[in-house]
Amino acid sequence: MEKNYELNSFVEMKKAHPCGxxxxxxxxxxxxxxxxxxxxxxxxxxxxxxxxxxxKKVL
Structure with missing residues (x-):
């Protein structure tokens, strides 16, 4: 499963940043x-x- 992303793409990660x-x-x-x-x-x-x-996914 190849996820397509490039410079300036918005992505969602599996773990949240400490800010929430x-x-x-x-x-x-x-x-x-x-x-x-x-x-x-x-x-x-x-x-x-x-x-x-x-x-997790590319938005």
Missing amino acids: TNKFQIVRMGADIKIKCTHCDRTIMMARRDFNKRL
Whole structure:
């Protein structure tokens, strides 16, 4: 099951951010993926492999 996402896509993750939301925007892509919380604007950097495991759906 391949999920299609690209730069500036909004995604929903399996686990919520500590601020309470689980919706993020992709702001950088490469070997690592950087996502920004849509609620508090904090950024999280993770390996693409971890991102694919934690991704629930593309919005």
